[in-house]
Each structure stands twice: as C-alpha cells, then as structure tokens.
Amino acid sequence: MPPSITSLSDEARIALGTLGERAGGIFNAPSLRLGVTGLSRAGKTIFITSLVHNLIHGGRLPMFEAAWEGRLSKAYLQPQPDDAVPRFQYEDHIARLVTDRLWPASTRAISELRLVLEFESASGWGRLFSGGKLNLDIVDYPGEWLLDLPLLSQDYRSFSERAVALARSPARSDLSGAWLAQAGEIAAHADASEEKARALAGAFTSYLAACKADSRALSTLPPGRFLMPGDLEGSPALTFAPLPDLPDGRAPSGSFQAMMERRFESYKTAVVKPFFRDHIARLDRQIVLIDAMQAMNAGRDAVIDLERALGEVLECFRPGRANPITRLFAHRIDKVLVAATKADHLHHESHDRLEALVRRLVERAAQRIGASGAGFEVMAMAAVRATREARGESDGETLPLIVGTPLAGETITGQTFDGATKTAIFPGDLPTDPDSFFQQLESSSQASIPPINIVRFRPPRIETDDQGVKLSLPHIRLDRALQYLLGDRLE
C-alpha cells in the first residue's frame, strides 16, 4: 500500500467538519459537493459557467430528466457556505463569454459557488419526505494545484529524484538545461543561502513554465503553485527546488539541502494539505475534465505526460460507496464522470474514438474506482459548443467538417486565422484502437501521432429566438453529464 497522504489528525478534522455539515443538513436542504477536476486549461471554469447558465435559464437539457420532465422548478445562486473563499464570478464569466465572445482567462485563485435547485420528487413519498431542495456546491481552482496532491505522499528526496529524472528525459532535456546546470553547481551540503535558493527556484519555475507552453503542452509539472502561485508568491514556502543527485544520509543542519527539505515540508503543510482537506476530501461527486485534444495536438510526449499526470492525480481522490453510517462523518465520491472536453472540436462521428482514447488515458484510475464500488463513466462532452457540423468535399473525398470561427493566431496547414472569419475545418482522424496506439507511443520515442490539427474556436454567437429572447448556451452532452452526476439526487 502506498504511504497515506493524510495523517490521523487530518482525518479527524475532515470527519469533524463533515459531521458538522451533515448536522446542518438535517435542518436545511441537503448539499452536494461537486468536484470539478481537471488539469489547467481542461475547461473547468467554462463547465461551471455553462452548467449554471443552462440550469438557471432553463437551457435545452433533454437528457437531464428532472429538467426535461419539468420537475426542476427553479435554480438560483445563493451565498456560499464558506465565507473565507472568494465567490465564483459567474456574472463576469458569462458576460465575457456571451457578449465579448471570449473564453475566460485562466483561473488564478480558488473560488466557490452555491447553486440551489428546487425540484419536486417524481414519487409521492419522495415529495413528502424530501424538502425538494438541493444545494449544489462547486469549487473552481487553478488546475495546476491538482498536481500538488501527489506530493502529499512523497518526501523531499523522492520528489527530487522524480523531478530530476523527468527533467533529464529526452522530452524535456532541452528545456531543463539551464536549471539543471545551475543546480549542479550547488553542493547539497554547503551552507544555505537565500540568494542561491531564490535564483534556483526562479530557474526551476521558468523550466516548468516552458514545459507548459502550447508547443509542448506537458502536464506532469509539480509543484503546482510554482506555475500559479495565488497569494503566496515570493514566500519561503515557494522558494525551493529539487536538487539533483542528493548524497545519501541525512542532510546536516544548516545545509542547503536541509533548507530545501524544510521548505518542501512546509509547502506541503501550509499549501497542499489545507487545499486537500478543505476542498478535495469533501467531495460527493466528481467530474474529471480531460482535454485530450490539446495533448494530441502537441505530440507523443504530451500524451504520455498527460496519462502520467492524470494517473498520479486521480490516485488522491477517495472514491467509494458510502453507507448511511459512514456518510455521517466521511465524504466518499460515489460517482466519477470522466469527460473528454472540447468534443465540439470534432465531428460527432469521431466522438466514439475520443471516448475510447480518454478511457485508455485513465485506465488505471478507472480500475481503482471500479474496485471501490463507485460508479464510473466516460463521455465526450462540450460544455459550450462553439461549432456546427457540416460536410464538404476536399480532393474528391467527402469529409465530416466542423464550422466555427477560429481564434486569432490559430493555424492549420500553413493558414493563420484572424479570429473573425467562419471556417470549415477537418481536424484529422483520431486513432481507431487506443490500446495499440499507446503501445506504439510507449515503445518508441519516435512514434508519430496520426496527423491531427485541433483548431481552437471562439465562443459561439448566442442566437436570439423569434421573441428576441437570448437562447441558452449550446452544449454537447452537458445534459447527459448532469443526469449522471445529479439525476439520482433529484428523483
């Protein structure tokens, strides 16, 4: 069994918090914490925005039974339960999305939102006993922070070894050169120096940032706060870096290595643990958003790195079936939905392949979740659909196309877009058999990905209907996702 990521006292605090929450739930409406999980740029903010918009405005959600049967009488935002956490700026995001037709900027800090669903149970007994209200608590946070969770089970030595091994791998060696050279000059047992520590942390951060750039799109880049520091920028807890080739034995006190070790530990206790305890360990349902297309776009290394990052991160969640007694003091995630986001970048004929690919990406986690008794499902989804489908001829072949307005600066076959013209695009064929595809990727570093060129599109123009009312955000399978995640709580 791998080392536990929480100590006994953490567990006690989590249990106490849960107990208080459940006690409150007796008198108030029950609440459900939906964990919107995903690495950075997977589309968490968009998902939350579109979910709230479609529920509040009664969007087209045919597969979401409670809404479609007319039992969902009302949905509205309410002040969230945790006063210390900023509010999710839903209004700003939706204005930017609908009016300016721009995607939200990347999330820089944590925020929370409470959506109240008023519904009537489908059965008479249910109407008698349930209050007909469900509080949906959703937390949005920078996806980079998820990368911290695996650190909880590591010490400084194993963290350094992993980071250095990754940095020396062929996929990254050209980016990590500057940092590794600088780190090589520092003797681990030499006296600690704040100046050197800051310079080294800076070099390490710029190496991580370079890995994250679009052309590489790598994912396994802990510690996450280095890329998205939030309010901790410049604090000692963020001024450390892994060291290569640590000498055996304990680090003498006052040495450079000892300083780094201490800071790594305080990073874990001051940054990672509170995040885990307050937000991750309290989830009831989870949706994992995965942007497989960006990785496919960037090439072999990005795909393998994405698989590794997802495997490590998903280890840290707690799936399982809760019984009425354990439910009182423990949250267990009893349903996990893995959503292959940005499905609107492909014609729906390719959605099966996308689903198969993502299913393969999370294979390890899926087995663990399945063994724990929690529900597991994969679907291709687009929280906001930016394209329409079409068919067109090219070189005598009829191709399934998608039509949208590509973002300015996106390129395909040498053509660069200005962000204003509608264009029909064929993004390429995804591999048919993900198993053999991954075998190929892992066996040789020269393995090539079939030609794929994903172009990012601007948000759609929201049509107005005959009465001049703005229609809700179009989506792909958001209703199915909602039905899976919330359907049983609204029956």
Added chain:
Amino acid sequence: MTADHDPAKRSAADAPRAPRAFVPTDDEARQTARPETAPPRRPTVVSGAVALTEAEDDPFLREALELPPAAPRRRRRLTPGKILLSALGLLLSLAIGLWVDQLVRSLFDRLPWLGWTALGLAAIALIAFMLLLWREIRGLMRLARVAELRAEVDSAEVDGGGPVTAAEARRLSHQVSTFLGNRAQTARGRAALKALDGEIVDGPQLLAFAERELLATLDREARKLIVNAARRVSLVTAISPRASLDMLYVAWEALRLVRAMAILYGGRPGTFGLLRLFRDVIAHLAVTGTVAAGDSILQQAIGTGVAAKLSARLGEGVINGLMTARIGISAMDLCRPMPFKALRRPRVSEFFTDLSAFAAKNSGTKSAP
C-alpha cells in the same frame, strides 16, 4: 470523372462514348462507411461549398421529442385499493375456514362416516388449491425472469462501459439456454452453443451467436403463429354478420396468440400471468406504436386503399388482421428472453402482403358462387 461531366468537352468530342461505371456522389454508404483500416486523413481547411448540417439532423440540436420513449416503469406499491382487497381476501378465507369447520363438525355429529368424507374432500380441495396457487406463482415468476433476462442482455450490450465482456456474455447465454431448456425446438441450438463453449472470445459475438442458434427456430414458429392468427381474424371479420362479434373474436384471438407466444418462448403463464402479460403487451403496443407510426400507418392507409377495391368487409378484415399481427409482434418482444439484435424483428408490412394476398384469394373464392 470530371472530364465526362463537362458538357463542353462531350459535345466537342462527338465520338460514341465508351461504357464505364461511376460511384454516385450522393451514395450514403460511401459517405459514412469508411473502413477502419483506412489511413488517417490529413487535417485540412475546406474552402468553398460546404453543406452545413441542418439543425434537424444535428444530433445535439434535435428536439428531444424524437428521443425514444422510455419504457413505462412499473412501480409496485401499496395502494389503498390493494390493502382493501387483501384485507377482504383474508376475511373471506377466514369465513370459508369457519364454514368448512362448522360443516365438518355438524356432519360428525350426525354420522361419523359423513364427517370423515367431508374432511377428506376438504383436504383434496386444499391440495388442489395449493397446486393451483403454486402454478400461478411459478408462471408469474417465470414471466418476471424473462423480463429480467431480456433487460440484462439488453443493458449488457448498450452500457457505457464498452462492449460486453466474454465472461458476462457466456453467463448470459448460459442462462438463456437454461431458460429455454424445456423447449424441444431449441435442442440443436443448445447443443451448438455448448459445443462452442469457450471458443468465441468476443462478448457481443457470443451473444449474437446465442440469439441466432437458440431463437431462430422459435422466431420462425412465432411468425407462423402470428400469420395464422391474423388470417383467421381477417377471415372472421370479413364474414361475420355483426361488428360486436368481430371485436369479441379479435380479443379472444389476441389472447390466444399471446398465450401461445408465451408458451413458445418457454414461459408457462397461468391465468393471472396471462392477464398481466396481456396488459403488458397492450402497454408495449402503445409505446412502440408511436415509434413505428411512420411505417405502419402508411401501411394501413395502403391497406385500406387496396382492400377497399376488393370490398369494404375485406378491407376491415385486413385491418383487423394487421392489428392482430401487431399484437403478436408486441407479444414476441415481451416473451423473447433476448432482445432483437442479431435477428430481425418481423415487421407489420411483411404480414400485410400475406394478408392482402390471402384476402384477394378469398374474395375470389367468395365471389365465385
């Protein structure tokens, strides 16, 4: 291809054109069916004419009205009516018990041997009642088992978790084969399935194989049953003197058909089982009726048109026959232990041709004398 479509070129070369073959550009198969092994196509921008998929054809914009209607969920719950009935039933059985007890006692008082006879008769009646009850319960349980099996096979194939695993498919096909164990017609299929046990490693294929082997003969017989019932109904409707009589006959024939269907597919419904099954068949008909409306309403319209030319009575006969056929198909859906996947569900239109030919032949024989 382009050169020959160009009219200018064709008129320029006045020589006789050589025969050749083209693939039509609107060929549906060519657009959708692309071999799995074909090399991946390169990403491109398509400039020029592009056919935007209409909102009605877009799978994510289509109105949900076209979603398949959910099968009516049967909820079993305690209603006041049921409580009343069961309470009254209990009272009635107490009353009968009391009456029998008094009867036997008073008979013993008069003549002991009369009392013994009455006691024996009461015991025989009790045993017969138990047997009846047992048969009814077994019939109901078997019906529930069929529905459960069908639902399991159905969900095993559609579930989001990818194709059904071989172990699961083997378990299911084994269960279906056991269920059909009392039908002699399936002997060959069961033997074939057993002989191939473990050789088919692909889950969905194993299920398809089991369906073909086990149910093909039964499906053929079911078809025959439906055809015969539909023919009888159409004939009786055509010659019966009064409309109320036809309706009675149609109802009776439908009940008989449903019962025969249940027995054919290995269910042995008792009286209550048959009533419940009949109710389900009608409910199922109402649901699938809306889905297949496009197909069968058209057929019925044609039916009336063609049959009206024969005679009004015969037209009615064909319509009633078609209705019987639809009830038969609906019963087939509900009695089959596996859903229609590898084999095709018979369509109403198939019976239409048969019925109209039958009606035409009959009108010939009838008009002759």
